Amino acid sequence: MAPTEQKALLLEKKFGDLVLNTSWPVPKPKKDEVLVKIQSAALNPCDWKIQKYGILVTNFPAILGSDIAGDVVEVGEGVSNFAVGDRVFFQGLYFQNETPGFQQYATADVFTLAKIPDNVTYEEASSIPVGFTAAYVGLYNSTPGKGLGYDVPITPEAKGKYAGVPLIVLGGSSSVGQYGIQLGKLSGFSPIITTSSLKHAEFLRSLGATHVLDRNAPLTAETIKSITDLPVQVILDGISTVETQKVGFDLLGSGGGIATVLQPEPDLEERAPNENKRFAWVMGDKVLPHNVQLLRDVYAQFTELLEKGDIKPNRVEVIPGGLNGVVEGLTRLRENNISGVKLVVRPQETN
Template sequence: MSTQKVLWLPKIGAQFTLGRNAIPEPSPGEARVTLKASALNHMDIKEYPIPPNLSYEEAASILIAFAPFAVATYAQRPQGIALTPPFEEGGLGKYAGRPIVIFGGAASVGQQAIQLATLSGFSPVITTASLHHEDLLLSLGATHVIDRKLPNGALIKRVRELVVAPLGYIFDAVSIKDTQHAGYALLAPGGTLAVVGPPQVGREDDGSGKQVTMVLGSFHLPPNRALGATFAIALTRWLQEGKIKSNRVEVVPGGLNGVMPGLRQLARGVSATKLVVCPPETIYV
């Protein structure tokens, strides 16, 4: 069997090693070519997607949690409300003095929403969560954490005590009936309530001009791609600088065998953490 020289990359981040392997025989319709020379490229040495201070597990948790608020807030209408993103000229801190309520601050989506809202300057940043998550959420930028188990009437009263300016934008990272009702009641006329699941309020025009929009938090949708490309650059920098923190992650053991138990755990409910599976850990039996 004739062999050829090859350069192996045993794993990501490792050194190239020289070796040999069999020269494959071309199938009908294929041709065998001899490589005489190859130009070296910067792409061969640069390290992308992930900043060095982030594990693969943390990196895996980011985008799905980050995109909903990013799209709802900064994408062009009707996908979002077209605010200036914090990486654009004049966008950082631009919305100082505008209050925001984020339902479900401890949810993965909520944690990223709090951090982006803080970069945008919203103040106060009011969120609802179990109070044992208060320290975590204050560290992410929330200014007030309200007990998520309060009845809606008490919760609405507490928010109203905290805001002075009209609540023109509310983001609901939970989007069950109760949170949507509270969000809609708190919203100022003409404001927007962004929900991450099917809207259950505001389906009939009540003359208030309140908008309820369901966010599709994906940068892969054609209208969101340009925003996603610029966010990817800013997000990498913010993660590196510690301006955005990844979610807490919990690795479900067993690699791909962990997917089903992980989904069952997700259905039972997780608290301020993102479940992650690592396919290379899969053991074949």
């Protein structure tokens, strides 16, 4: 039985500090929901950006943290496919304080909830939702401007469908980049070319990259032509700075598309129609209408994808101190003092 109160890290006001509350109410699961005791929560750049820039969140106090893994401790009305004791992972929502990860208990809807197989830890599972969702929506959402619209690789007909179609993943060692490489492999894209610090090259090749290029070296059309003569039609930009967007846009062939995790640069977006190129600005929120069914379908198969090794979680680094470690972790993310791993905390270890 879950307690009635818990420890939660609160953003008390816009631009405010993150403060630990030791008597925050534990939510009750509603219809088609479960209550999860959070064993691991991952940190994302969006968490510090909300605090620093005052974006996305309008109601305070607010709880942040979108990547969550833990144990089902209570089920709501109508829940039949999950039971108390199941190890699960899911994406929390910033605007619903019952669901985010920087607390010890949260509720999750059963439609975008997946069981963690035995070959995956809580910490690894908590690295999945946000990064995977961004890559998945970017490549497979068919809504114009929201994704590139390729067929999802979770059906037998579409698995391996895009053999011979090159894929470029900018920022391969980022969370989004790692999942983009693996999804590209499932879809059959080849070659799969990525940019990264070369210290991650072997790891990224193990995920499915065929070519790992130094992120500090110029990425030109000549570089790509030395790998493939085929026109570049598909780019996933897991970094999406002004520089990476420009590089990606210039590499695209006519009719190609680039998916970015930040807003497309206005001048490039303006040029795109005249050059027969397209942008997809990825919004990885599971409740957006254009994402709902796409994500429900993949969550229904997620356990098997992980079990078979088709999708491998990010490598993780555990920050000690439970929720008290979040501030340090967000500082490291903000200062770009992290490479190739996902930072996670264990809320149950909070003193």
